[in-house]
Amino acid sequence: MNINLTLIGQLLSFAVFVWFTMKFVWTPIMGALDTRRKEIADGLAAAEHGQHEQELAKERAKEAIHEAKGQAAEIINQAQKRASEIVDESKGNARSESERILAAAQAEIEQETNRAREQLRQQVAELAVLGASKILRKEINAAAHKDIVEQLAQQI
Amino acid sequence: MAGDTLTSSEYIKHHLTNLTYGQHADGSWGLAHSAAEAKEMGFWAIHVDTMFWSILLGGLFIYFGKKVADRVSSGVPGGLQNFAEWLVEFIDNSVRGSFSGRNPLVAPLALTIFIWIFLQNLMDLVPVDVIPHLAGAIGIHFMKVVPSTDPNATxxxxxGVFMLTLYYSIKIKGVGGFMGELTLQPFSSDNAIVKLLFIPINFVLEFVSLIAKPISLALRLFGNMYAGEMIFILIAIMYNAGVVLGLFGGVLQLGWAIFHILIITLQAFIFMTLTIVYLDMAHNDH
Structure with a gap:
């Protein structure tokens, strides 16, 4: 148990160990601990932020779905309306077309009838004149009685 | 175990002698061959065993410390890093608890003190004869394996701590402030002459309390470890006294070793805490 040079040796090695620990052991480990502490804090903050974002997104999605549903219903409504309009329109078109065709046919029929009647009248007049002239060959001068024959033909 | 040729007192004395390297009485340098020879070497001799074990243990500590520090990451810590972080946080909390100033030296200093003293004390749990016998087998006659039972180490x-407290006292408070702390309290007076009279009294009181700090720090650790070591040696003597006493000694040694785990940790912790407190006092004005 002598106090001797060992004292100074121990003092020096103590100083070296403390210096080494401070420089190469404590500082890096403490740095890592601080970094981790910060990372955890950041992570927690990010998680909280994410949760908040998710809630907002949910809200937004709900809104979007609601809006989309409304739009879809509106589009279906419009389509149905348009379809019935088209049906009505085509019905109307068909009706007017048929009427038009009918009218044209009737007009043609009338025209034909009139023409036939005119022809008939002409032929009857000629036949009458021919008959009359055959009957009255001698007594009647075709030229002299032309106006009477004409009158007759007119009356038919 | 004590050899047949050794008496109990010789055995104890043998165990308590350091492996000393120094100048012999005849002027040549070499290892001392007896306790008396070691004593004759005076101050200019060195305890090779104390130096060897303490530097080995300190080296182990900084080796593992550096290994952890090199691989340290802020990610998920692995086994060794986990342990190191637990230690570092424990020391950091202790320092935060008792040290109010800001000084980057204090926490690593506390860590070094705690671990180094703990490892030195831990050597106490190695059965007292194992390492000296191994050393004897390779021709080394004295081997004291617990550096903290050597007052030189403590x-x-x-x-070292005392020099740091002096340095920071003077750095923070200035030479005047430090001298004032030594001479102007605990007794003070408004009267200048009375104040002057109080200076020597105050100085004696304060100087004693100042010097008492490192001495008590060193002797507390030394005393506890020396006493613990002594008890281990005494228990070891029982192994020579027949089977019954030897078995009893084995039980005693186990019990004392388990109890000693508490003491070695506690002493390391006390040394560390007092170091922090002394440095805190050095940083604070009264």
């Missing part, structure tokens, strides 16, 4: 650290 005083070495305590003086």
């Amino acid at each position: 005083f070495g650290m305590a003086i």
